[in-house]
Amino acid sequence: MGNTLVIAEVHNGALRKATLTAVTFAKKAAANEGGAIFGLVVGSGVGAVADDFRRFGLAKVFVADNAAYQHALATTYAAVVAEVVKENGVTLVTATATAFGKDLLPRVAAKLDAGMVSDISDVVDGSTFVRPLFAGNALARVKVSSTIKVVSVRGTAFDAAKPAGNAADVVAITSAPADAVGTTFVRFDETKSARPELTEAQTIVSFGRGLKGPENIPIVEKLCDALGAGLGATRAVVDAGWVPNDFQIGQTGKVVAPTLYFAVGLSGAIQHVAGMKDSKVIVAINKDAEAPIFKVSDYGLVGDLFKVVPELVEAIIKAKAS
Amino acid sequence: MKILVAVKRVPDTTVKLKLKPDGTGVVTDGVNFEVNPFDVIAVEEALRLKEKAGGGEVIVATIGSKDATQQLRHGLAMGADRGILVVNDDDNAIDADVVARTLKAVVAKEQPTLVLVGKQSPDGESNQVPQMLAEHLGWPQATFASKVVVAADKASAEVTREADGGLETLSVRLPAVISADLRLNEPRYASLPGIMKAKAKKIDEFTFESLGVAKAPKVTAVGFFAPPERKAGAVVASVEELVNKLKNEAKVLG
Numbered sequence: 001m002g003n004t005l006v007i008a009e010v011h012n013g014a015l016r017k018a019t020l021t022a023v024t025f026a027k028k029a030a031a032n033e034g035g036a037i038f039g040l041v042v043g044s045g046v047g048a049v050a051d052d053f054r055r056f057g058l059a060k061v062f063v064a065d066n067a068a069y070q071h072a073l074a075t076t077y078a079a080v081v082a083e084v085v086k087e088n089g090v091t092l093v094t095a096t097a098t099a100f101g102k103d104l105l106p107r108v109a110a111k112l113d114a115g116m117v118s119d120i121s122d123v124v125d126g127s128t129f130v131r132p133l134f135a136g137n138a139l140a141r142v143k144v145s146s147t148i149k150v151v152s153v154r155g156t157a158f159d160a161a162k163p164a165g166n167a168a169d170v171v172a173i174t175s176a177p178a179d180a181v182g183t184t185f186v187r188f189d190e191t192k193s194a195r196p197e198l199t200e201a202q203t204i205v206s207f208g209r210g211l212k213g214p215e216n217i218p219i220v221e222k223l224c225d226a227l228g229a230g231l232g233a234t235r236a237v238v239d240a241g242w243v244p245n246d247f248q249i250g251q252t253g254k255v256v257a258p259t260l261y262f263a264v265g266l267s268g269a270i271q272h273v274a275g276m277k278d279s280k281v282i283v284a285i286n287k288d289a290e291a292p293i294f295k296v297s298d299y300g301l302v303g304d305l306f307k308v309v310p311e312l313v314e315a316i317i318k319a320k321a322s
Numbered sequence: 323m324k325i326l327v328a329v330k331r332v333p334d335t336t337v338k339l340k341l342k343p344d345g346t347g348v349v350t351d352g353v354n355f356e357v358n359p360f361d362v363i364a365v366e367e368a369l370r371l372k373e374k375a376g377g378g379e380v381i382v383a384t385i386g387s388k389d390a391t392q393q394l395r396h397g398l399a400m401g402a403d404r405g406i407l408v409v410n411d412d413d414n415a416i417d418a419d420v421v422a423r424t425l426k427a428v429v430a431k432e433q434p435t436l437v438l439v440g441k442q443s444p445d446g447e448s449n450q451v452p453q454m455l456a457e458h459l460g461w462p463q464a465t466f467a468s469k470v471v472v473a474a475d476k477a478s479a480e481v482t483r484e485a486d487g488g489l490e491t492l493s494v495r496l497p498a499v500i501s502a503d504l505r506l507n508e509p510r511y512a513s514l515p516g517i518m519k520a521k522a523k524k525i526d527e528f529t530f531e532s533l534g535v536a537k538a539p540k541v542t543a544v545g546f547f548a549p550p551e552r553k554a555g556a557v558v559a560s561v562e563e564l565v566n567k568l569k570n571e572a573k574v575l576g
Contacts, residue, residue, distance in 0.1 A: 103453065103463075106453035110453070110457035114540070119447065128544065133447050135444065137341075138546045139548070141547075142543050143542050146540040189488050239505070299555055300555065308561060316575065
């Protein structure tokens with residue numbers, strides 16, 4: 001096998017932690033097949049990101065630092081990735097399946113005439129990977145026959161890599177292309193939140209239509225505050241416009257696996273469960289004892305959330321203090 | 323404005339599918355099929371853009387068995403003008419790249435100003451086709467769209483995207499590929515007159531051979547197996563019991 005390239009995701013001038021799960025995947029793949037693991041940082045003013053990324057047991061970190069790369073446009077970035085792949089004997093290209101990775105990697109695969117496997121959860125060998133599909137109701141072993149393979153990694157299936165070995169050499173890429181293929185960045189409207197980001201949160205409180213309306217969101221927010229939790233939601237309430245899409249947990253939103261997951265006033269639709277069933281401990285609160293969410297929860301409490309959740313907030317504050 | 327929408331026939335997304343005992347796939351006997359819900363959103367957006375532009379044509383295209391004609395008819399009943407079926411009897415014999423290359427051949431025939439596609443399907447969940455198609459065409463891409471505004475001169479579109487941590491807005495030159503996300507619109511239901519009219523609308527059939535596309539997948543599923551089942555746990559009687567168990571049994575409350 002050739003070398004493996006891990007594409008770093010840069011967020012607010014820093015290395016996004018999600019990238020480190022792709023590093024762990026790369027190490028697992030390379031342990032089977034050999035070859036070096038390289039990192040690639042693309043952006044503008046990303047020297048510090050490269051300096052951070054080099055600590056994680058990589059052979060080299062390529063850095064393409066150019067004002068034209070300030071925004072992560074898939075068109076521009078795909079050309080940079082393809083060039084680094086071709087010039088460095090890379091046969092496995094990977095990133096974590098975040099919105100960034102999902103947008104970029106298929107374009108990279110098409111450019112390199114490579115087969116791509118999305119959202120993999122395990123490695124069988126150098127060309128065979130495991131991925132969930134059908135809303136998590138099946139796992140498939142998927143084989144890639146092209147020489148170059150592109151893989152996006154399900155962040156919840158791999159631990160974040162820890163700093164290891166000597167810091168890698170940083171190699172500047174100066175001649176990479178910068179054609180945005182008719183694409184211009186206009187603006188980014190950030191979702192402001194003081195709570196932990198869902199894919200990194202240790203505890204998540206998630207709610208559904210049982211909350212009755214967006215005016216009742218403060219009820220679950222108080223539970224978040226008591227637990228230091230991130231706030232998630234079902235597709236139904238995102239669809240109804242109560243919260244931004246960024247809050248959505250499920251097959252078509254974010255896949256999460258926190259230590260503790262509270263499902264409040266949500267029934268447990270197949271597509272929601274697909275995004276949270278790997279959580280370590282699941283607590284369900286629902287007034288309907290027959291709700292499917294109780295089939296996947298470790299602790300179920302049948303009751304009216306409007307009464308139960310405020311009590312729970314008080315009890316948790318007390319329990320944490322004692 | 324001419325818009326091509328790619329749609330996919332998928333099993334009912336509300337049904338929990340079971341694995342075949344021999345691990346070759348999932349059981350779809352007795353399961354209803356529908357249009358990928360994200361593709362329905364793409365069809366709706368195409369219809370609205372055509373209405374806004376004051377004219378044009380919306381073409382729905384799919385790759386699938388003859389049964390997929392039903393899904394094309396759904397798009398036609400919503401208001402699309404005509405359909406294209408590329409006949410394929412074995413979904414396992416193609417991958418996202420073959421789909422993207424096939425759609426590229428359809429685009430070459432039809433020369434649309436815009437291609438709209440759902441961001442991902444609920445069965446294969448790959449989320450690859452729109453991006454691959456854009457690259458194969460050398461066009462811009464705007465994935466996970468929650469808002470599309472086409473400029474008056476139809477030379478560009480401003481697309482708001484569901485990114486991690488917020489909304490990103492891009493301007494893309496047309497023609498381009500846009501993938502639809504959940505909040506792009508609220509799709510209309512097919513009306514009875516729409517359903518009646520759809521029966522008379524034209525569906526052209528092609529084969530991979532007639533489009534000059536090699537059915538040569540690079541990615542193949544070699545086996546399916548069941549994920550570990552999560553066992554239902556205990557029902558607790560009170561908040562007090564719940565907190566006690568979280569603290570002392572699960573040890574997840576610090």
